[in-house]
Amino acid sequence: MIILYREADTSLNTFDTLMKKPVETRPENSVEVASLETLEFSKVVFRHKTASYNAIDDLSFSISNGQTAAFVGPSGSGKSTLVKLLVGLYAPNEGEISFNGISSRKVRYNPLRRQIGFVTQETQLYAGSIKDNMLFVNPAASDEDIITALQKASATNLIAKAANGINTVLGENGMKLSGGEKQRISIARALLRNPRLLIFDEATSALDSITEEEISKTIRNISDRREQMTILIAHRLSTIMHADTIYVLEKGKISEVGSHESLLARRGLYYSMWRQQIGERR
Numbered sequence: 325m326i327i328l329y330r331e332a333d334t335s336l337n338t339f340d341t342l343m344k345k346p347v348e349t350r351p352e353n354s355v356e357v358a359s360l361e362t363l364e365f366s367k368v369v370f371r372h373k374t375a376s377y378n379a380i381d382d383l384s385f386s387i388s389n390g391q392t393a394a395f396v397g398p399s400g401s402g403k404s405t406l407v408k409l410l411v412g413l414y415a416p417n418e419g420e421i422s423f424n425g426i427s428s429r430k431v432r433y434n435p436l437r438r439q440i441g442f443v444t445q446e447t448q449l450y451a452g453s454i455k456d457n458m459l460f461v462n463p464a465a466s467d468e469d470i471i472t473a474l475q476k477a478s479a480t481n482l483i484a485k486a487a488n489g490i491n492t493v494l495g496e497n498g499m500k501l502s503g504g505e506k507q508r509i510s511i512a513r514a515l516l517r518n519p520r521l522l523i524f525d526e527a528t529s530a531l532d533s534i535t536e537e538e539i540s541k542t543i544r545n546i547s548d549r550r551e552q553m554t555i556l557i558a559h560r561l562s563t564i565m566h567a568d569t570i571y572v573l574e575k576g577k578i579s580e581v582g583s584h585e586s587l588l589a590r591r592g593l594y595y596s597m598w599r600q601q602i603g604e605r606r
C-alpha cells in the first residue's frame with residue numbers, strides 16, 4: 325500500500341487527477357445526466373494509439389441502480405482501460421457507451437464524474453484532520469454526514485479511539501493509521517459524495533489477507549444496501565464473489581458471464597482462477 329500524506333492543495337489521488345482532465349471540449353457534450361441510474365456499454369471497441377490490437381474488443385454489458393457488477397481477468401485483459409472509458413478519459417473507437425440511455429458523445433462529463441465514488445489500492449491521505457480529508461471531496465458535508473459515511477465504511481472503532489474524533493489530525497505528527505484503517509477512510513470519503521456509482525478498483529489488493537477479508541465484508545455491506553450501482557474490479561475473487569454479475573475479461577473480450585456459482589459450474593477460466601487462489605490460501 326502506498327501511503328502519501330500530501331499538502332491540502334494537491335490532488336487526492338491519481339484517479340482524481342485523471343478525473344480532472346477536461347473532456348468537454350466538444351460543443352455536442354451538453355446533456356447533463358442529473359441522477360445516474362443506468363450505464364451501458366454496447367459493442368465497445370477501443371485501441372490505444374500505439375497498439376496493434378484492441379484493448380477492449382466488442383464489449384457489451386449494462387448495469388442499473390442497486391446492482392453490483394464485477395470485472396475480473398488476467399493482467400492486461402483491459403480492466404483499467406474499461407474504467408477509463410467509463411469516466412470519459414478515453415472515447416470508444418467503435419460502439420457506444422451510454423448513461424441513462426444518453427450517448428457518451430453527448431453527456432457532460434464533469435457533473436457525471438461528481439456522481440462517481442472511486443476507491444483504489446492507493447490510499448492517499450494528506451496531513452490534516454480526518455474531517456479535512458473527508459471534506460476534500462464534498463466541502464458542503466456536515467459533521468453528521470461525515471460520521472454517517474464513516475459508519476457505513478465500518479470506521480466507527482477508528483473514530484472511537486481517535487483522541488479528538490473526526491478532528492483528530494493524521495500524518496507524520498498525528499495519528500498513525502493501519503492500511504485497513506486508511507482504506508476505510510478512503511471508502512467513507514467515496515461515500516460522502518453520495519455517489520450514484522461506486523467503483524472499487526483493486527481496493528483490497530495491497531492489504532494482508534485478514535484485513536482484506538474485513539474490507540471485503542465492508543464493501544459487500546455497502547453494495548448490499550443497493551443504494552447505488554457498484555462496480556468491482558479485482559484479481560482476488562473472494563472480493564467479488566457476491567456480485568450480481570461477474571464478467572471475466574480476456575484480451576479485452578468478455579469470455580464468461582454469470583454469478584459466482586454458475587461460473588464455477590462452467591469449469592472455465594473463472595473456475596481455474598478460483599482453484600488457483602484457493603490453493604494459494606491453503
Ligand SMILES: Nc1ncnc2c1ncn2[C@@H]1O[C@H](COP(=O)(O)OP(=O)(O)OP(=O)(O)O)[C@@H](O)[C@H]1O
Nearest residue numbers: 372373374375379398399400401402403404405406
Ligand atoms: N497507454 C497505453 N498505450 C498502449 N497500450 C496500453 C496502454 N495502456 C494499456 N495498454 C494495453 O492495453 C491492454 C489492456 O490494459 P489494461 O491496463 O486495461 O489491463 P488490466 O486488465 O487493467 O491490467 P492489470 O490487471 O495489470 O492492471 C494491455 O495489453 C496493455 O498493455
